[in-house]
Amino acid sequence: MDRTSTPTLTSSQIKMKQTYTRFVHLARAVRQLPGTPALDAVEERVLESLAAAWGQGQKVTVLQAMGMSDDSSPTTVHRRLKSLRKKGFIGLHEDETDNRVKFIEPTAQADEYFARLGQCLEAASKQP
Amino acid sequence: MSLVACGRMGLTTGLTGLAYILVYLFNEHALSFTRFADGVNWIYLPSGLRLTLVLVFGAPAALGIAWSSALLTGWPEGWSGLQSALVTGVISGGAPWIALLASRRVLDLQEDLAGLDARALLKMALIFAITCAALHQAWYGWSQPAPDRALQFAVMTLGDLAGTLVVLYLSYWILRKAAPRL
Numbered sequence A: 001m002d003r004t005s006t007p008t009l010t011s012s013q014i015k016m017k018q019t020y021t022r023f024v025h026l027a028r029a030v031r032q033l034p035g036t037p038a039l040d041a042v043e044e045r046v047l048e049s050l051a052a053a054w055g056q057g058q059k060v061t062v063l064q065a066m067g068m069s070d071d072s073s074p075t076t077v078h079r080r081l082k083s084l085r086k087k088g089f090i091g092l093h094e095d096e097t098d099n100r101v102k103f104i105e106p107t108a109q110a111d112e113y114f115a116r117l118g119q120c121l122e123a124a125s126k127q128p
Numbered sequence B: 001m002s003l004v005a006c007g008r009m010g011l012t013t014g015l016t017g018l019a020y021i022l023v024y025l026f027n028e029h030a031l032s033f034t035r036f037a038d039g040v041n042w043i044y045l046p047s048g049l050r051l052t053l054v055l056v057f058g059a060p061a062a063l064g065i066a067w068s069s070a071l072l073t074g075w076p077e078g079w080s081g082l083q084s085a086l087v088t089g090v091i092s093g094g095a096p097w098i099a100l101l102a103s104r105r106v107l108d109l110q111e112d113l114a115g116l117d118a119r120a121l122l123k124m125a126l127i128f129a130i131t132c133a134a135l136h137q138a139w140y141g142w143s144q145p146a147p148d149r150a151l152q153f154a155v156m157t158l159g160d161l162a163g164t165l166v167v168l169y170l171s172y173w174i175l176r177k178a179a180p181r182l
Helices: A011-031 A041-055 A062-066 A074-086 A108-125 B003-030 B045-057 B059-074 B078-107 B118-143 B149-178
Strands: A090-094 A102-106 B035-037
Touching: A011 B003, A011 B045, A011 B118, A011 B149, A041 A062, A041 A074, A041 A102, A041 A108, A062 A074, A062 A102, A074 A090, A102 A108, B003 B045, B003 B059, B035 B149, B045 B059, B045 B078, B045 B118, B045 B149, B059 B078, B078 B118, B118 B149
Parallel strands: none
Antiparallel strands: A090 A102
């Protein structure tokens, strides 16, 4: 028996898979609607984890970032890193000695985002 | 088509129709203040459900909307309103299906909605609103002539679009809470 062969799906399973795929694509489009927050919940957590590492002076590679989350799979984190990069919150910088290694860097947009969060925290702490 | 596939299609058609009825009744009672004319509202939530259900479930959802619309139209009038109910049902289910096909062609979308972004989704909402309003008003204009039919078309289009936007933004918040990893 060939252990590497993929199981054949029935036509019903294919239909269900197609329905789920359409739902996922629709959900992603809904997430991008104008006026909605720029980052989804997972992106926020990924960015916060990176901020914590950067705050301690650490340089974080893509591979390290993919392993930083306890509640999201490495694939999910990688996907969110791509969207964070697309949205302009992070940039990638190749290692000088090994160009396969890429370090994640904050952008000015990320710095503004953290500054705004800090202002909100300050304002909240001053509330009676 | 296998028995299982038929059963699944029947279930989808039944459930989508039921969802449409519930949202319609909610719109009629909770948003009755948005009524402009008979069958025309400034905010029409079922149009948002129409868009999302047909996008995800395709033809079974269109059939679900068709039977539920026919039931909602024909129920108050009984047998005497059978013709009106059937035509309204066909238009209510057929219009979003036609709009979906038109959207795919105009926006160059694949069948699995790959590449759909917010901009394309909003354009699709507009196409759905115009198509559904045009077909409904064409039928109403033929069966019940009225001097302000053009105005009713405009309000119905706006109402469908407003209802769709409400449903889409509500979906955003539901997804954020229930499925943050999607």
